[in-house]
Amino acid sequence: MAENDFEVPRENMGGEEGFGDKAPRRFQRRRPRQVIPDYVDWRDVDYLRQFIPERGKIMPRRISGISAKDQRRIATAIKRARSMALLPFVWE
Amino acid sequence: MKLANRTYEVMYIVDPETAADKIVELNETIGKLIEKEGGTIVRMDDIGMRTMAYPIKKRKDGYYVLYEVDGTGQEIMELERRMRVNDAIIRFVTVRVDEDRKKALKMAAKREKRQSQRLKFRKTTEETAEPAVELQDA
Numbered sequence: 001m002a003e004n005d006f007e008v009p010r011e012n013m014g015g016e017e018g019f020g021d022k023a024p025r026r027f028q029r030r031r032p033r034q035v036i037p038d039y040v041d042w043r044d045v046d047y048l049r050q051f052i053p054e055r056g057k058i059m060p061r062r063i064s065g066i067s068a069k070d071q072r073r074i075a076t077a078i079k080r081a082r083s084m085a086l087l088p089f090v091w092e
Numbered sequence: 093m094k095l096a097n098r099t100y101e102v103m104y105i106v107d108p109e110t111a112a113d114k115i116v117e118l119n120e121t122i123g124k125l126i127e128k129e130g131g132t133i134v135r136m137d138d139i140g141m142r143t144m145a146y147p148i149k150k151r152k153d154g155y156y157v158l159y160e161v162d163g164t165g166q167e168i169m170e171l172e173r174r175m176r177v178n179d180a181i182i183r184f185v186t187v188r189v190d191e192d193r194k195k196a197l198k199m200a201a202k203r204e205k206r207q208s209q210r211l212k213f214r215k216t217t218e219e220t221a222e223p224a225v226e227l228q229d230a
Binding site: 037038039042043080082083084085086087088089 | 101105144145148154156158183187192197200
């Protein structure tokens with residue numbers, strides 16, 4: 001399921017203007033904005049999991065739909081958790 | 093040099109093959125070291141055995157311990173030096189948390205303030221809006 005979420009917007013990234021007679025493409029609408037807690041705990045693995053699709057990568061901002069500031073905080077927390085083997089770098 | 097008061101989270105993984113009493117002993121010595129170097133232990137969390145997300149030093153599990161320390165940073169320096177030497181500790185990390193927590197408090201306060209002001213504004217608009225609707229009906 002997470003894999004599908006990951007793929008869908010990428011197909012629609014081809015620009016706003018369509019090619020030739022195709023109708024202009026629209027960007028996939030982002031997910032509704034989530035409320036990120038003021039303090040993102042790097043040890044709270046279950047919370048951070050929601051920003052990690054199946055492969056183990058950090059979900060890009062265009063898909064997670066959170067603000068740049070929140071994305072930075074989430075990314076730092078994930079990286080910290082990874083260094084302590086709480087989260088994997090890659091999932092096979 | 094000004095010694096600022098800081099809060100750190102120190103987490104380390106102990107090799108799961110060390111004996112249980114050795115782990116307890118190790119935790120005690122680390123606690124003592126922190127206090128000796130001038131830090132205060134806010135919280136000590138013995139998380140225990142946990143499967144690691146990837147193997148470290150060919151171990152699949154690890155014994156996790158977390159310390160929350162108030163201090164100046166001097167004791168962290170000493171602690172990290174000791175941990176680096178210790179063979180039983182396979183991984184450790186120190187995170188300074190006081191600044192992020194302060195920021196979080198600030199953000200919460202800001203949001204509260206904004207919300208209260210919004211409420212004030214809403215009240216006034218409702219008061220003014222209601223008679224306007226009546227006029228339109230008439």
